[in-house]
Amino acid sequence: MLELCRHAVGAARSLGADYADARVMEIRNQHLATEDQRVSGVHDAESMGIGVRVIVAGAWGFSATSRLTRPDAERAVRQAVEIARSGAAARATRELHWADEPPHVAEYRTPVRKDPFAVPVEDKIGLLLEVNKRALGVKGVTKCYSHMHFRRQHRWLATSEGAAIESDVCTSTACCTATAVNGTTAKQRYLEATPCNIGYEHIEQTPFLEEAERVGAEAVEHLSAKSCPSGQKDLILLPSHLALTMHESIGHATELDRAIGMEESLAGSSFATPDQIGKLKYGSPMMNVVADNTLPVGCASMGFDDDAVECQRYDLVREGMLAGFMCSRDTAHAMDAARSNGSCRADSWGSIPIVRQSNFSLEPGEAPLTLEELIADTKDGILIDGMGSFSIDQKRYNFQFGGDCFWEIKNGKLAGMLKDVTYWAITTDFWGSLDAICDRRFWEPIGVMNCGKGDPMQIAQMSHCTAPARFRQINVGPANR
Ligand SMILES: [Zn+2]
Structure with a gap:
């Protein structure tokens, strides 16, 4: 061939x-x-x-x-x-x-x-x-x-x-x-x-x-299960859940074609722009986000992208500051990069390659921390597992997420299941409230098979990796108000 x-x-x-x-x-x-x-x-x-x-x-x-x-x-x-x-x-x-x-x-x-x-x-x-x-x-x-x-x-x-x-x-x-x-x-x-x-x-x-x-x-x-309370709670999000929040509020926001207004057809542009690299405070200082298409099990790992660029590992957010975007060979110049980071893929032989999300990871915490210890350290919170429905605006800035299963946390202990939990936030406030991430032993990749983008729409696959993480004082309320 x-x-x-x-x-x-x-x-x-x-x-x-x-x-x-x-x-x-x-x-x-x-x-x-x-x-x-x-x-x-x-x-x-x-x-x-x-x-x-x-x-x-x-x-x-x-x-x-x-x-x-x-x-x-x-x-x-x-x-x-x-x-x-x-x-x-x-x-x-x-x-x-x-x-x-x-x-x-x-x-x-x-x-x-x-x-x-x-x-x-x-x-x-x-x-x-x-x-x-x-x-x-x-x-x-x-x-x-x-x-x-x-x-x-x-x-x-x-x-x-x-x-x-x-x-x-x-x-x-x-x-x-x-x-x-x-x-x-x-x-x-x-x-x-x-x-x-x-x-x-x-x-x-x-x-x-x-x-x-x-x-x-x-x-x-x-x-x-008890209905979701209203108010501000500390959220502990498991990888199976947090992967989707990462996908929507970091992944799509750091696609360079979207950020420069080149591809907005399906779901809009981004609040983050290349002139803000090194200046935009995306989240708390412990937020390190690394794209990695060399991860063997990652759904976006294919050795080389469809621009024939070797897959790489590179920073998207470093110590809470915006550090880069996912790009193609014809968009790299927009962030003054001499080389593409290899994030251009097509979903079939009949589609033109476009910038797609790489596998990317919220880096685990450096200090030893288990999920049990994180729960024990949380007074008034909610633990969320699995993906549910969500919505996010066309700038990837204002969002709401559900989940698959929810447990109340009271005084460091799980206190029964909750239902109809939703939380909402502004992307940078949410990531700014990140204050604990479990260590590498609990870090795992979660795959996405149905990411839609482009016009005509293409469906891509990629993985998002994280360990359980805690976000302080996030607005929550029942979905069925
Ligand atoms: Zn997507």
């Missing part, structure tokens, strides 16, 4: 492209779902094609085809060049800058011990049905839905600069959700093998069978 990519790149150069890249992708998605004691979905689809991207007279052109022959690739090249020429003619003031990158010739492969696609569908469905059976065995549980999702992305990428990259990325996840109903009220609880770039061993290592009854029992307990 690299040969076909090189051929397309050569064709583009001969038509006058100053830069060209061609990317073949073979993507397989397998999704298995069970509802109660029946199979509710078996989906297994493959998609393969080539996307060609060119720069002509300072403008981008892109085209793609699912036909992997030389004449079809050449047709896509001609179309991409034509689109770039018409774009150049209509171009307004924005000048295209293209950051340098050495031409890498390399291969990258997700470390996989057990290929999830080689495990028989019957075995996977069997596990899901058994999980449902155990959860449904808990009195009061009326529904249980479980699913597994495996994704393989095999990519060949060649550029006119001489880069030749092959990557093979495998992602695995599974989730079980139990529902309890009482009259007109329904409450849920879920258990997830968080999305990771890893093989089926991830599913086997997650204690679904052992934990199914606990998940069911917590769904039932959730029904009769």
